[in-house]
Amino acid sequence: MRTQVVVIGGGPSGLLLSQLLHVHGIDSVVLERKTKDYVLSRIRAGVLEQGFVNLMEQAGVANRLRSEGFKHDGTLIAFEDESFRIDFREHTGTPVLVYGQTEVTRDLYEAREATGGKIIFNTDDVAIHDADTDTPCVTFTVDGQQQRIDTDFVAGCDGFHGISRQTIPLSVRREYEKVYPFGWLGLLSETPPVHEELIYSLSRRGFALCSMRNENLSRYYIQCSLSDNPDDWTDSAFWNELKRRIPQEFADRIVTGPSIEKSIAPLRSFVTEPMHWGRLFLCGDAAHIVPPTGAKGLNTAASDVHYLHNALREFYETGSSEGIDSYSQNALARIWKAERFSWWFSSLLHRFPDQSDFDLKMQRAEIDFLRTNKAAQKAMAENYVGLPYCWVEPRRYR
Structure with a gap:
C-alpha cells in the first residue's frame, strides 16, 4: 500500500488533519489502535477556540457544530462565596464554543467516511521506519496479518502513550514536564447546567468546576487526591462536596442526579522538543499535555494541525519545504504560550499541599487583581479564547 501521508491515531486531531488534507487533494491513511466505537466512547472536554471552529469550517465539517454548539461570551471566577465574570466579547470580540469532543470526533468520522477516507482500525504493533530519510514507511498488523504502507510523511497523532514520540531518538528529543500533586474527579450527569457559562471556583476545600455538554448534560469536577479512586466517591458524596466549593447562590440551584460516568484525571504539563524529525511530525498529545484547567488540550492539537496541514499543502502545491x-x-x-496560560490558571485556582500562609495570601491577591483590573481580564480573555495562529522566524529551542 502507498499513500502520501500516514496519520497514526484516529482521534479528533488525526481525523481533522486527514480531512483537511483531503480538501486539498492530498491522500492519507489513518491508523487507529482501537475500534471506532471505543474512540467515540471517550468522554472529553468540549470548549472550542475560534481557531478550531475555523479549521472545522475549512474541513467542511462545521454544520452541526454551528447549529448545536453553545456560544459562551464569558466565564465566572469564584473565590469562596464571591464571584465575578470575565467578559470575552468585551475584551476580545470573540466567544468560545461549547461542543463535546465526542461530537467533534463523530462529525469527523462521518466526513472521512463520506469522502471514502481510508481508516484502518484495530491496528497492533505499529512501527515507523526510516523517518529520517525521504522514504519512510509504517508497518502494523491487523487480525494477525502484517501490513506495510510506504509514504512521504508520517503524522503522529497517537497521544501521550503512542509510539510516534518514542520513534524520535533520545539523542534528538528533550522533554519538559511538571506533574501536579492532585487530580480532578469528574462526574457526568443528565441534568441541566447550574449556569449558562462555566464556573471556575476556588475554596479552602480546593478547586471545583461547573461545566456542561448541552442543555441537559452537565459535567462537574472537584480537585481530589491522586490516591483517590472514583469508587471511593458515591454520587451523594460528590454532590455534597461540590456544593461546599462553589458560592451558595449556585449551590442552591444545582440539579443533582445519578452519574453517567465518573473518573479521575491526573494533571500534567508536558512538552517534547522538537516536534519534527525527518519526515515524522508530532501533533497534539503526542507532543504536549496541558492541565485541563484552561481547556487547551484539544485546541492545542488543532493549532498543530493548522501548521502541519498548511506546511504539507505548501510542499505538494509548490515543492517548498519551508513550512x-x-x-x-x-x-x-x-504551545508554550498555551502551557503558560494553563499553568497560571491551574496555579491560581487550586490548593497545593505545600502552600504557606504567604502563598495563600498571594493567591487571594492574584484573584483580587484579576477581579478589579481590566488589563488582567483582557490578558486572560485573550488566552482563554485562543491566541492567533502566527508564523515565527526560525529559531533554535533549547
Missing part, C-alpha cells in the same frame, strides 16, 4: 522545516518552531511558539 515543514519550520513546523516545530511555529507549533512550539504557540
